[in-house]
Amino acid sequence: MSTDAVEVALYDLGVKREARTGFAADPGAFLARYALDAEEAAAIRNFDVAALQARKVSPLLTMGFWMMNHPGRSRNDYLAQLRAGGQ
């Protein structure tokens, strides 16, 4: 729907434990709470931070989202994903 809605979802996933728990348990159900279109929800579900930044989402949020939710929580992996995605 909008970059703003993506930022709300990523902000919640960065700072709210209950959001992270819900996302980990059922990403689809969790993301349905937000006004996201299918591509945006897929980008979050797939940790496609390059695609999110291409949509002008704040890098502060994409990094926080990755570091608090990605199974590896590796900054190097995060940067590799960004660079592979052309950011």
Add this chain to the structure above:
Amino acid sequence: MGTIVGGFVLPHEPGLFFTARDEAGPGLAEVHAAYDRVRDRIGELRATSVIVIGADHYVLFGPQCLPNFLIGVGDVTGPYERFPGVAQDEIPNNRDLAGHILRHGRANGFDWAASKSLRVDHSVGLPARICALPNSTVTGVIPVYLASGVEPLIPMRRAYELGGAIQAAVAAYDADERVVVIGSGGISHWVGMARMGDHNEPFDRMVLDCVVRGDPEPLFALTDEEIVDQAGNGGLEIRNLVCAMGAMPASTGSLIAYHNAPDWVAGLGFAEIHAAA
């Protein structure tokens, strides 16, 4: 009457705490020494309150509410992030002075947002914990946040003017208070961007030179696009340094230290701003 007795610009480098100090190599030891220098100078200035101007990193304020500039007037805790050996409990605030700055500003064209209960992040919490509070003279740390990390951003010139509003409020304060102002921000850094880890030393030294000469004009001339291009999204935090400069207009300063290395998130610049005689 309150007086601003000194100012500093410094980074809020989280990497400071990842290695125990007694195991620090030369680079880390030099950065610790720079923070120690600021701490000791605050003590030598016999500061009673320290105002720390920081940037939210999109963890305190969400997309639903993004203040242009905010002052903590009540309970303060933090930093939000856990660092080895760094307390996260109460940071004593000078509530009376903070409230005065808010009221004075609102009466003079600066519509402060306020927080009555604020958990600060590392941009305020780090200098509060390691530079301000170790001094027995310091009884309060007043947190100020600018929209300097998350869009929509406070205009650079407005950040400087806000510093002037802080200075005017301190000068109009009834009680004797010796105030130090700290502008807390890394210089070049690409936070969460593909270039994360890069630095731009010429840009960093240009900014520090402006601080030392007391000349904000070259910084006013930069567009946000130019800053992001040359110094990353983290470079937008130089607004915090500019705000500290605005609190001490016509003051010159001296460089304390500059470091950049792959270990550091940002170009790390430390300088003191001397109170005009």
